[in-house]
Amino acid sequence: MPHLAKNLSGTINHKIAQLADSQITTFNNETSKIPGIIKLTIGEPDANTPEHIKRAAIADIEKDDSHYAPEAGQPQLLTAISDYLNDSLGVDYDPAAEICVTVGATEALNVACMTLLNPGDKILVPTPVWGVYFGIIKMAGAIPVEVDTSQDDFLLTAAHLKKVLANEGKGAKAVILTDPSNPTGRVYSKQNLLELAQVITDNNLFAVTDEIYSELIYGDKKHYSLTQIIPERTLFLSGLSKSFAMTGWRIGYMAGPKELMKSVIKVNSFLITSVTDNVQAAATEALVHGAADYPVARATYGSRLKIIETGLRKCGFSMATPEGAFYIFAKIPAKFGQDDVKFAIDLANKAKVALMPGSYFGKGGQGYVRLSYAASAEDLQESIRRITDYVDSNL
Numbered sequence: 001m002p003h004l005a006k007n008l009s010g011t012i013n014h015k016i017a018q019l020a021d022s023q024i025t026t027f028n029n030e031t032s033k034i035p036g037i038i039k040l041t042i043g044e045p046d047a048n049t050p051e052h053i054k055r056a057a058i059a060d061i062e063k064d065d066s067h068y069a070p071e072a073g074q075p076q077l078l079t080a081i082s083d084y085l086n087d088s089l090g091v092d093y094d095p096a097a098e099i100c101v102t103v104g105a106t107e108a109l110n111v112a113c114m115t116l117l118n119p120g121d122k123i124l125v126p127t128p129v130w131g132v133y134f135g136i137i138k139m140a141g142a143i144p145v146e147v148d149t150s151q152d153d154f155l156l157t158a159a160h161l162k163k164v165l166a167n168e169g170k171g172a173k174a175v176i177l178t179d180p181s182n183p184t185g186r187v188y189s190k191q192n193l194l195e196l197a198q199v200i201t202d203n204n205l206f207a208v209t210d211e212i213y214s215e216l217i218y219g220d221k222k223h224y225s226l227t228q229i230i231p232e233r234t235l236f237l238s239g240l241s242k243s244f245a246m247t248g249w250r251i252g253y254m255a256g257p258k259e260l261m262k263s264v265i266k267v268n269s270f271l272i273t274s275v276t277d278n279v280q281a282a283a284t285e286a287l288v289h290g291a292a293d294y295p296v297a298r299a300t301y302g303s304r305l306k307i308i309e310t311g312l313r314k315c316g317f318s319m320a321t322p323e324g325a326f327y328i329f330a331k332i333p334a335k336f337g338q339d340d341v342k343f344a345i346d347l348a349n350k351a352k353v354a355l356m357p358g359s360y361f362g363k364g365g366q367g368y369v370r371l372s373y374a375a376s377a378e379d380l381q382e383s384i385r386r387i388t389d390y391v392d393s394n395l
């Protein structure tokens with residue numbers, strides 16, 4: 001086993017050396033060691049990829065589709081994405097110039113930051129948020145400015161955005177929105193977005209919008225997008241990981257104005273050349289023939305949400321109503337105090353249920369825990385039983 005030369009030690013890219021390890025991964029690994037634990041920590045659908053999507057990939061491999069794909073993506077998939085965006089949001093993106101296929105939304109986020117941000121640029125990040133954003137922004141040499149949304153039911157308001165732009169966010173170049181949100185499950189209304197769009201325009205910002213959970217919205221709530229309002233300054237990101245249970249396939253995409261996408265496609269090609277052919281074939285099948293898969297996922301998660309939300313509220317947790325994605329961000333009952341890490345560790349050890357400490361998601365998360373209900377109904381019911389016993393026994 002080689003060891004790094006002593007005189008090379010400490011010489012790697014300082015931005016990388018300074019990146020903190022993911023607290024989420026560490027917590028997840030630690031709690032995995034507890035015998036009998038039920039883990040509601042990870043945002044990973046428990047279902048498998050629908051059969052027709054798998055078949056499309058197998059057929060593609062058997063056709064010997066094994067050569068470099070075009071940099072921006074295979075034309076059939078670009079057309080399928082364009083049609084999907086048109087059908088679902090009524091927006092118009094040219095498949096030949098305004099869409100780029102990526103290795104998941106994660107790579108799309110990296111491409112967005114590398115394309116838009118210079119070292120030292122500020123980007124506003126409403127929190128609590130999926131913590132990976134911070135590492136990606138810092139790898140690009142930019143500065144994430146956290147905007148704590150906890151006082152506004154975990155939604156960024158136009159008034160708050162204005163205030164931040166006049167203070168710690170002064171001179172920011174972009175704002176990133178996650179809608180629906182991981183970790184809070186909150187969803188922006190049309191009015192919210194209209195007001196935000198005005199401030200974004202007045203301050204000449206780019207908007208990066210991560211809509212990977214857009215097909216997972218429950219009840220009467222409807223999904224709207226900044227692309228419908230300010231497409232001229234919006235970089236749209238999404239992917240199929242969550243809606244089609246395709247996390248391991250690594251497939252996502254970006255859409256934006258042609259002038260911007262030229263650079264996006266350039267960065268994407270330097271990073272990955274192009275996305276795996278058979279994965280693109282599977283994604284094309286999902287988008288062209290997968291409309292029936294969404295209601296199945298929505299019905300499953302929607303019913304689980306009801307069970308969990310009711311159970312948690314009954315035993316003293318409170319929360320801003322979760323409306324999308326598959327997360328509940330719940331305030332720990334007051335008698336346990338504000339130390340969410342201590343609470344989550346104790347709960348994992350004593351009740352054998354792992355929930356993620358809220359403070360791992362940035363400012364505004366302290367005193368909360370995130371629960372992922374992308375787990376089986378049995379595990380969820382058993383978890384609620386265990387949490388209730390734990391809360392009751394700590395009277």
Ligand SMILES: Cc1ncc(COP(=O)(O)O)c(C=O)c1O
Nearest residue numbers: 043104105106130182239241252
């Ligand atoms: C808000 C958000 N964006 C992006 C991703 C990553 O998506 P992908 O699997 O497409 O890289 C996740 C995964 O948890 C997420 O929660």
